[in-house]
Amino acid sequence: MSTAPAPCEGAISLHRNDLPDGLAFTGSVAVDTETMGLNPHRDRLCLVQLSAGDGTAHLVQIIPHSMGGTGYDCPNLKRVLADPDVTKIMHFARFDVAILQHALGITVSPVVCTKIAARLVRTFTDRHGLAALCRDMLGVELSKHQQTSDWGALALKPEQLTYAASDVLYLHALWAKMDDLLAREGRRELAQACFDFLPARARLDLLGYEDPDIFSHRG
Template identity: 75%
Template sequence: MSVTQFMPNATIHLHQGDLPDGISLGASVAVDTETMGLEPHRDRLCLVQLSAGDGTAHLVQIIPSRLGGHGADCPNLKRLMSDTGVVKLMHFARFDVAILQHALGITVAPIKCTKIAAKLVRTFTDRHGLAQLSRELLGVEMSKQQQTSDWGARDLSPEQLAYAASDVLHLHALWSRLEALLIREQRLDLAEACFAFMPARARLDLLGYEVPDIFAH
């Protein structure tokens, strides 16, 4: 089942269970996730947000069988997330890749992460959150009021859907600004190497190598 919600300058499509057949989001898709918490082995994946950067967000609600859904039986979403011909734009990809790989049983690649990009070129600040970057680089104000709401509910509120969509609607524009800064500072190759390592970094996290970090002394 799909539900459409309109908000100023954006359209939100909520799909319960999977993306519709035949949908195309282009060569690069912005991706974010909402979960019950920050521990992939404990906290379930509830929502996957997607946007082609065209002012439209597609939200896929992952509903477990006990709540009347099909859980991780979402072949269209899995196909898109594992498609090596489609770049996935994320902010703090380390978590999103880990939860997607754990919940869906796939490898998510290729990836570009705006948080890593920001940390590589904005060394004059420690403010690398999505809201701060959107404000400073795009002039876009983002509300984080719904960030800690209950994403496991069977019915999500209009406010939750608007918040979830906002996390992907501007990622293409943000990546464009950050890519230009990476090129200016001659760190694009380093960023790309970090992005290529992300699926393996996520697997290490899922295996428990987050602490201690195997790259530490």
């Protein structure tokens, strides 16, 4: 088992307010978010991480108007996330899709989710977190020390940027492993149906239908 190397110089590009003009993603892009908390209605979106799977992470810092930024006015980022020809690879996409759709006013699709895939095929374990999957399937150790740090700060610390980048740098490799397992276990079609439902599941969550669950027989 290896320890994830610190991204080499130039592997992390921090962009304030939006992706730069001319930066394009084709085929697929790994996506993650950092927020002030886990309530999309209360907690603001602070950072969106993207990677083409090429060892480079692009981090878009969403800066509110009150702090001198442009807020959620980020047309280049919105264009990538809503592009129907670019598959967004996420881990726990249910939350990321919800916060992105709520904050940016877009539909995030198409999406695949490594956590849903893991739950469908790794039924021999309850370890479906990103760190556990990277360790078990890629031999990579991810540090989670910055997970609960202050992502709303105007000046993010280098260790925060490294942490945020690590959440997308390995998603392409992880998804490739998961896709093979889904095919092996005959659950690729079922997984795709789950992935296709994610934008609607996120809208239900935003409307408050996480509890009560409208699919439950209870009540």
